[in-house]
Amino acid sequence: xxxxxxxxxxxxxxxxxxxxxxxxxxxxxxxxxxxxxxxxxxxxxxxxxxxxxxxxxxxxxxxxxxxxxxxxxxxxxxxxxxxxxxxxxxxxxxxxxxxxxxxxxxxxxxxxxxxxxxxxxxxxxxxxxxxxxxxxxxxxxxxxxxxxxxxxxxxxxxxxxxxxxxxxxxxxxxxxxxxxxxxxxxxxxxxxxxxxxxxxx
Numbered sequence: 440x441x442x443x444x445x446x447x448x449x450x451x452x453x454x455x456x457x458x459x460x461x462x463x464x465x466x467x468x469x470x471x472x473x474x475x476x477x478x479x480x481x482x483x484x485x486x487x488x489x490x491x492x493x494x495x496x497x498x499x500x501x502x503x504x505x506x507x508x509x510x511x512x513x514x515x516x517x518x519x520x521x522x523x524x525x526x527x528x529x530x531x532x533x534x535x536x537x538x539x540x541x542x543x544x545x546x547x548x549x550x551x552x553x554x555x556x557x558x559x560x561x562x563x564x565x566x567x568x569x570x571x572x573x574x575x576x577x578x579x580x581x582x583x584x585x586x587x588x589x590x591x592x593x594x595x596x597x598x599x600x601x602x603x604x605x606x607x608x609x610x611x612x613x614x615x616x617x618x619x620x621x622x623x624x625x626x627x628x629x630x631x632x633x634x635x636x637x638x639x640x
Contacts, residue, residue: 471609473626477633479602483594485632490533491525493518494542494593516617517543520624521590528628539601540593547613548585586610588623592631604630 479485521541522532585607592602606627610619 473606473608473623475604475606475626475630477602477604477627477630479633480599483601485602488530488538488592488632490531490537491539491541491592492533492535492537492595494540494591497542513545513614513620516615516620517545517588517624520621521628523621524624524628528631537595540595542591542593543589544591545586545588545615547610547615548587549582584610584613586615586619586623588615588620588627590624590627590631602631602633604628 521543525532525541586609587605587607589606590604591600593599594601604627606623608619608623608626610616615623
């Protein structure tokens with residue numbers, strides 16, 4: 440124990456430990472978190488829905504594929520991801536007379552985020568100078584792209600929206616990649632159908 444105390448008392452040791460904690464935390468946060476939210480018609484009996492189909496008039500996707508008479512890469516990724524999630528939830532896709540229609544919309548936005556820089560004026564972490572120094576460390580503005588996906592569930596008989604899920608996550612390019620689509624769609628549909636304590640039984 441005394442040897443450990445003497446080791447941590449050295450400035451170089453403190454810097455080494457701090458950097459290992461810093462890079463360790465950065466490694467854990469390498470996959471952007473998906474922020475999700477949803478809203479729904481509280482009078483709807485979601486347990487009655489067993490089958491689904493794509494909405495006949497699916498809006499043009501982010502790359503304009505369907506409007507040009509073919510499916511874009513993004514549209515294929517979205518349809519594959521949604522269909523896989525619906526299967527996992529026990530829903531059956533049908534060609535005629537579904538209980539619900541599913542539609543989606545998506546876009547990529549340029550955004551900014553303010554982060555406090557972890558380093559002081561001499562290259563050492565701010566905690567190296569004392570606890571109070573970290574309270575006054577400068578902010579660094581970071582530009583990033585956010586992928587936004589909205590998934591709608593529409594009652595096929597009433598032609599009324601009964602559930603809407605929204606998901607957003609940082610993405611790497613102007614087009615949402617296959618991995619990012621799968622991650623965001625899984626996050627959005629994770630809230631569907633509403634749980635028994637919020638939806639009518």
